[in-house]
Amino acid sequence: MSNPRLQRAVISVSDKAGLAEFAQGLAAAGVEIYSTGGTRKFLEQAGLKVRDVAEYTGFPEMLDGRVKTLHPKIFGGILARRDHAEDMQLTAEHGIVSFELVVVNLYPFEATVAKPNVSVEDAIENIDIGGPSLVRAAAKNHAFVTIATSPSQYEAILQEVKDQGATSFALRRKLAAAAYAHTAGYDAAISAWFAKQLGDTFPQQLSIPLVLENELRYGENSHQLAAVYRQAGANGTSLVRAKQLNGKELSYNNLLDLDSALAIVRPLSQAACAVIKHNNPCGAAVGDTLAAATRKALEGDPQSAFGGVLAMNQTIDQATAEVLCQPGLFLEAIVAPAFDAAALDMLKSKPKWKANVRLLAVGDFTPQQPTIGYRQIEGGMLVQQADVLADPESEWKIVTEKQPDARALAELKFAWAVVRHVKSNAISLSKDGMLIGCGAGQMSRVDSVEIAIQKAGQRAPGSVLASDAFFPFPDSIHRAAAAGVIGIIQPGGSVKDPEVIAACNEHGLPMIFTGRRHFKH
CATH class of the missing domain: 3.40.140.20 (AICAR transformylase, duplication domain)
Structure with missing residues (x-):
């Protein structure tokens, strides 16, 4: 695979970090720079000689900048195959020069839609058209063309250009893969925004734009590779x-x-x-x-x-x-x-x-919005609304003869706030604003009750109990009462609810039904 000498570059970027230094390095290596609009002005202010794309194509920028680089003289120079005689003959006949480097990063769509009260018009205007087209064209023809989509790539490109006047195929191939990932993530972010605008929680096709944040030492176990990705646009x-x-x-x-x-x-x-x-x-x-x-x-x-x-x-x-x-x-x-x-x-x-x-x-906590949770299974993905919303206490019902006093009610609220984060079957015992016993992940709810009581030990008397789901039988109530529990909170909804309520009344225990289950599998 030959490596064409880098003669010309098209540069059109939104993020101008490191651009002046990169372009200066290219110019020093004899690379001719073509650019548009704000990028051209930025480079000229940095003292660089830049050829205006509109002057080269003979076609002005128009439609408020929506049409700038979308022209055969640009795309022909990117897509022409240098080892195809017919391609080279046609480009010569039409006065099309070759471009060996394309430097593009896209309009800040994700940052725009993350702003509070952003208008639909502003969001739409930040959907890039020419940028993704340039990126995909250059990436497709990476046998001959280098595509840069991030300032983090500038150093490697410039080093090879300085050393050999061209980039290696290995680097071009790597950058092409990164370019397609970049445009895929961009399109996924736009798709997600449209789904949100339409109120479509579960669109027909789902894309999750993720950006690599860090590779980790290993996964759950030392023989597993692992990494953490950032969800693009998440705030x-x-x-x-x-x-x-x-x-x-x-x-x-x-x-x-x-x-x-x-x-x-x-x-x-x-x-x-x-x-x-x-x-x-x-x-x-x-x-x-x-x-x-x-x-x-x-x-x-x-x-x-x-x-x-x-x-x-x-x-x-x-x-x-x-x-x-x-x-x-x-x-x-x-x-x-x-x-x-x-x-x-x-x-x-x-x-x-x-x-x-x-x-x-992590910085100051910001209000948490309802999010979507994903769980991979073999051959697919389970998707659900994440269980992050606060339960409306207006829907809670005290179903027993005895009412909880103010102290017991505050304790029940705390126990309920904790138990939703315990693996099912889940039981929590709390006392004085403190988790003192926890039963997690047991196949039998009564086993979780036993474990929680065992963990609490001598502190169990005077505690309250929370259960993430209903009690199928009254046996757990009898065990809790024997341990000295003074109040219970649970979703309710069992066919045995009358028996469970009767058991609480028998022991003089107040019990609240929240009407909302919190399984965590």
Whole structure:
């Protein structure tokens, strides 16, 4: 495969980062630059000699810039096959010069539609037409043409041009693959926006635009490769965009656990801390201060908290850091909106695990909008609305003779907020704003009740119980009452509901039906 000498480049970009330096390097290597509109003016202001595309094609830019590069003299120069005599003869007859480099990145559609109250007109005007056409044409003819779609690619291209006056086929092929991925993601973002405009939750064809953020050390196990991708156009607080302030590289399991921990504390209004182990909460608590909430969360199940992952919903201060640095405690990762300077210094210097603990700042929590959840199965994908919406308490019903007092009601609300994040069958016991027992992922709901009570131990009397789904039989009620539980919250909906309610009345327990189940598989 011959490598054509790089003589001419078409440059038309929205993101001008690094462009002046790149173009100066090309010019120094003898490359003639053709450009349009704002890009041409930018390059000329940087002192570069640029040939105007309109002057070359003999056709002016028109329709408010909608038509600039869409011309046979541009596309012919990109698509002509240098090893086809007929192609070269035709381009010569029509005065078409060859372009060996195309530098294009597209209108900022995703950034535009992410703005609050963006108009439909603005969104439509930021759908690029000429850009994707140039990218796809250059990528198709990568045997002879180099396509750059990101400033991150400039250095590699320029180095090869400086060294040999051309780019290698290996680089052109790699850039062509990146170009098609780029336009595919762009089209997917536009498709998703149209589906949203039409209120089409489940469109006939679904594309998920993802951008590689990082490769990970390994997956769930050391023999599995893994990476984390950022969902293009996603906004709001997320781990993917979090700033890592300390510690080892994040693992696949770290990210899963950190995301689960954040999901628990994000909607809580009081200072809150959650401790996750193997994607289930082994501790969670609210308090008047973040330090108090953190201490309670760690005390929920101290044995399981060792080696756990933590999330907080407020900036970690020095008092909270002192709780985290207690002797004998080892933590894998901690995520919070921010860390104050004293807390960060303490966590990075005081405990034995100081160099290893992963500290992540996600920034201020932003309101979480309903999102779509994806789960891969063999041969396809399950898609559903994510279970992130708050339950309307106006729909809750107290179905027992005894009413919960104010303290019990507050505790029931906290237990209900936590149990939705436990793997089904899920049971949580809480007391004083603190998770004290958790039964997760059992085939029998009564087994989950037994495990939660066992975890709570002597703290069980005076606690409340939350169940993510209805009780199929009253046996769990009798067991909870024997352990000293003082209130129950559950969705209801079983054919045995009358028997379950009767069991609560027998033991003098208040019970709330929420009317909404929260399975987590």
